[in-house]
Amino acid sequence: MRVRSVFTNLIQHGRKALIPYITAGDPELAVTEEIVMAMVQAGADIVELGVPYSDPLADGVVIQRAAQRALEAGTNLHKVFELVESLNSKISVPIVLLVYFNPVYQYGLEKFIQKCVSAGAAGMIIPDLPLEERAEITSIIEAGGYPIDLIPLVAPTSRERIGKVVEGASGFVYAISSKGVTGVRKQFSGELESFIGQIRSATELPVALGFGIGDVETVEKVKEFVDGVILGSVLVQMIEEAAAKEEAIAKVSGFIAELRKVLG
């Protein structure tokens, strides 16, 4: 299923999208698959899977460590695509890949997109590919008519760039809650709502908020003015701290179920 139709459906029913992130292959790919299945069971609407990278400069320490564990466990792109394919045969929620640009570039831009499509990934988030550098990949997607969304990121520092960043985009807009890298924080700018308002005035696309969201209280606060929330580091940390995979699955899916109640 495409990302956009998930949002359309949710919005019609007055619900908000719950978008969990975990790093593929942390601690190993088979466990990632089980956790994703459990998250979907517990109410995830879209799943964001991180492709582990040696130098994830948009990520804080929690996701950096997860990437390192995943790489040490032998995770590579081929295996991540296999995982996506396998998940797609079992679940119906869209899978979005979070991938840094260099692995995509080395794979070959068009080949990477084709592989995403054939494996069944619905979208891509490339955190180090800003507007200025994305023309080549978007023109490949358009020219090939590939059914995949390149999810644009908008930051609190984007200001007058917002219009251009969301122009021609598809799927949803990933709104970065605060300056900084990924990782749970307690304090958010009081201007969050007006920031989301700026995005809304530039696009019809649904807006999901991510970066730093790690508890039910924050989700309660922000859900009023966004279409979805993205949570990553909090889940990755649960996986890191769990003594065994059963504990990781139970903790993560328990938390997702709790969030589901809040998000309708």
Add this chain to the structure above:
Amino acid sequence: MSTVVKAGRFGMFGGQYVPETLMNALTELEREYKKCLEDQEFWSEYHYYLREYSGRPTPLYFAANLTKALGGGRIYLKREDLNHTGAHKINNVIGQVLLAKRMGKTRIIAETGAGQHGVATATICAMMNLTCEIYMGEEDVRRQELNVFRMELLGAKVNAVSSGTRTLKDATNEAIRDWVTNVDDTFYVIGSVVGPHPYPSMVRDFQRIIGDEVKEQILALAGRLPDYLVACVGGGSNAMGLFYPFVDDHDVKLWGVEAAGQGLDTGKHAATISRGSPGVIHGMMTYLLQDSEGQILPVHSISAGLDYPGVGPEHAYLHQTGRAGYAAITDQEALEAFKLLSKTEGIIPALESAHAVAYVQKLAPRTSRDELIVVNLSGRGDKDVYSVLETLKGGGPA
């Protein structure tokens, strides 16, 4: 792979591969820097500090003993080691910190490998009364203990980086993460001709003083332009600074010297151009050492300042177009050159610069006596004496 031609590129290299959060900061930096380019007052202040504070111009010294020992062309040493703080790094730091002040930034951050750029940044921040934080890999903190102490003495806070390979690459990642978080009040002083546009061009412009001086000095000393320019390349700022004013002088051969570590075929080296392939690191498209999946590979060099898996995008371009050649020198060869220059000229070079000297050892005997070779002595070796001692005691390069 297609070549996207646009601003901020050197052919296919360069660009701005950074998180959206930084894009406005880069645009603002570029705008302010362009204003400075036209501003005589800015440059006279820059030259004032280079002259009065750092002691420029640095000499272009005819190395008579080394020339005799190698038995070929005439070798001139560009004495960047005589700068305040002991390396060329300060040229760039003075420029960037003056720019930061103009932009009203109150907090300075920087990455450092060997510690030379960190020391230079801490020094200028002390002098200009700015808050300064330095990111340095844990491994480098260990290798360059003395420089850590220097930076702290100068009032900077040194953050040891424990992620990844714990060297310059990871220190740079961490500095970028800091910048993303504190972008409003913080200026990131990048230490080499690397990073997203406009850094590679800006750092080059602040380092071209090296080549500008060499041009004037060699014309005064020898009455003509040199035949060869030789400089070590990690990120490549001392080399770019030396080369740039000569790029259009096509008879001047340019040689960049990378670190071959324990050997180009051992997998333990930092010879980015010799063994790397195009990819993206630290916001730029350039040559880098990576595996087939695009994961950045660990690198090795006896010299912490060359221990970097990428290279400045303008070097990538000079290589691709064939305008400059890039050679690689092993740890062992660099150590030999370190000893040779110390004994013949009474000048202890930085291990980084010793790579350039080692290449001259190979090059000079193949040149005729009337040819002119300029080698950039980018830094002095005081910082390396202890680790060289340890290495020699241990029976070879670590």
